[in-house]
Amino acid sequence: MSMDAPALINFFKGHPSYRLLPNAAVVKATTELLTPTERDYDSETINRHPLTYGSDEGAFWVRDTICQFNNGKAFKFPNGSPYRSKPEYLNLNSGASYGVLSILLQTTLPHTGYTRQAFIISPTYFLINDCFIDAGFGGKLTAVSEEGEDSIDFDFLEERLAHFESEARRNDGDVGNDTSCVTNPTKNPNKKVYRYVLYCVPTYANPSGMSFSLETKKKLLDLARKYDMLIIADDVYDLLNYEQPLDTIPTPPMRIVHLDRSTNTDSESFGNSISNATFSKIIAPGLRFGYHETINSKLAHQLSEGGANTSGGTPSQLNSMIVGTLLKEGTISEILYTLRSVYKVRATILYDSIKKFLPRATKCEMIKGGYFVWVTLPEGYDAAEIGNILNKKHQVVMANGSNFEVIGDEKNWGQSSVRLSISFLEVSQIVDGIQLWGEVCKDFAQLHVLTF
Incomplete structure (x- = not known):
């Protein structure tokens, strides 16, 4: 899935929100x-x-x-x-x-x-x-x-x-x-x-x-x-x-x-x-x-x-x-202060939302710097399939792990992992997007008899 795919909420984009550009x-x-x-x-x-x-x-x-x-x-x-x-x-x-x-x-x-x-x-x-x-x-x-x-x-x-x-x-x-x-x-x-x-x-x-x-x-x-x-x-x-x-x-x-x-x-x-x-x-x-x-x-x-x-x-x-x-x-100094202040809030909100809305055994770390967090769903969950459902049903785009392979020496990152970015989305979009992701994960868990 492209980072420019039509979406209401886009976690794929790795550049600043337009309002943050100096x-x-x-x-x-x-x-x-x-x-x-x-x-x-x-x-x-x-x-x-x-x-x-x-x-x-x-x-x-x-x-x-x-x-x-x-x-x-x-x-x-x-x-x-x-x-x-x-x-x-x-x-x-x-x-x-x-x-x-x-x-x-x-x-x-x-x-x-x-x-x-x-x-x-x-x-x-x-x-x-x-x-x-x-x-x-x-x-x-x-x-x-x-x-x-x-x-x-x-x-x-x-x-x-x-x-x-x-x-x-x-x-x-x-x-x-x-x-x-x-x-x-x-x-x-x-x-x-x-x-x-x-x-x-x-x-x-x-x-x-x-x-x-x-x-x-x-x-x-x-x-x-x-x-x-x-x-x-x-x-x-x-x-x-x-x-x-x-x-x-x-x-x-x-x-x-x-x-x-x-x-x-x-x-x-x-x-x-x-x-x-x-x-x-x-x-x-x-x-x-x-x-x-x-x-x-x-x-x-x-x-x-x-x-x-x-x-x-x-x-x-x-x-x-x-x-x-x-x-x-x-x-x-002023530009960095603005970016770091905004991104720090978004990082915290994203982490809290993942812990609140996604399956309990989901793995992720608090973002300490930069743009991204790598999220791994529990065993049995298909990150690629869930991502496709999320996009079609709710117009939320995420970067599936398959995008981050080395060509010719793949590690199957797409089966379980997703990259999320904090640089482009506002706080309300982050919360809404993760909540919708959690709902799709819950439906997937019920369908496949998985622990949520």
């Missing part, structure tokens, strides 16, 4: 940016006019502003901390989805077998499969299940990595080890291509809502370094925290790229992680602006050297400067 703040920032006849940086190669082609990496002042916000207001890294980022470690892009595809095109080579396999944490973001398939990973996707509250199935992941390594040794000579087909001989040929790639959402994951522990992140990095694997971390929800005080910028968990940077002692290394971040979730998705953060300047520069970037410059020159202005003026 129209006035964006207008003010845009006016401030474009009203002057000229700006000090208009003719600077590293910045340029907001309405012209940008530099390949994106405006330096915007990258610097993002670093100041992350280092100081968000993660609160002290001066001299090995975790701190610098502008040259960032490459600006047009949002997280484009960011993933750009990473895959610039750092992997599945077509010749050089990059052997992609691993995707499952259940996964339902549209990420297309990025991997577009990049040549069709038939080369392995699902790695989440495990417990904050980890993944490391035994399976390492077994699979060892398997593909062994297979590569057996086929030595038959598998292409040459990366020249993706290297431009007129440029610096020192281009990094990885043997493996892993995709994850480490904090408030889409769809499960779970967050990796520090130990999980460190263990992932150890494996990545051992097997020449790149970790693509979608760091898109970590500022939407509902447990910390709402009147301050929340302090997110340390990102994988921070750990990678602080523990990498090889000056020639490109690192084994990329923070693929966006402002879609914390300002507005229509701006289509985000950034890659890497451990140093090497991989960030490589990403900025993609053909589309060198042809047209950074893909979101104007929007990046609008966001930069919002950050510089501190408006982001």
Whole structure:
């Protein structure tokens, strides 16, 4: 079922309610940016006019502003901390989805077998499969299940990595080890291509809502370094925290790229992680602006050297400067306060409604941050069938678990599980939708002689 299917109540949509979009703040920032006849940086190669082609990496002042916000207001890294980022470690892009595809095109080579396999944490973001398939990973996707509250199935992941390594040794000579087909001989040929790639959402994951522990992140990095694997971390929800005080910028968990940077002692290394971040979730998705953060300047520069970037410059020159202005003026604090205040109330109402209206043995956790909760109905209940009845009878749309599979390595999430979003619906709609879901579950239980 599509997230755009006609519905009176839509739990599938993963974007803010229209009333939460910061129209006035964006207008003010845009006016401030474009009203002057000229700006000090208009003719600077590293910045340029907001309405012209940008530099390949994106405006330096915007990258610097993002670093100041992350280092100081968000993660609160002290001066001299090995975790701190610098502008040259960032490459600006047009949002997280484009960011993933750009990473895959610039750092992997599945077509010749050089990059052997992609691993995707499952259940996964339902549209990420297309990025991997577009990049040549069709038939080369392995699902790695989440495990417990904050980890993944490391035994399976390492077994699979060892398997593909062994297979590569057996086929030595038959598998292409040459990366020249993706290297431009007129440029610096020192281009990094990885043997493996892993995709994850480490904090408030889409769809499960779970967050990796520090130990999980460190263990992932150890494996990545051992097997020449790149970790693509979608760091898109970590500022939407509902447990910390709402009147301050929340302090997110340390990102994988921070750990990678602080523990990498090889000056020639490109690192084994990329923070693929966006402002879609914390300002507005229509701006289509985000950034890659890497451990140093090497991989960030490589990403900025993609053909589309060198042809047209950074893909979101104007929007990046609008966001930069919002950050510089501190408006982001007000926007985050509004979003977190509203979402926290919705999260509580959703959890309470699930406990009140759904079968007693239904499994779900309180949303601690981000947009989503993963709900698993008791044994015997068919989540997909119940969802179809709910939609036809009451025009309520939910995202069945089947949407969050890794293509070619399915785990049958759709039989029992559903993802619900708090970002789009108002409180009254949440209560009404869950109550109607409960009524359909009760009818299903009576028909199939199940405990409700």
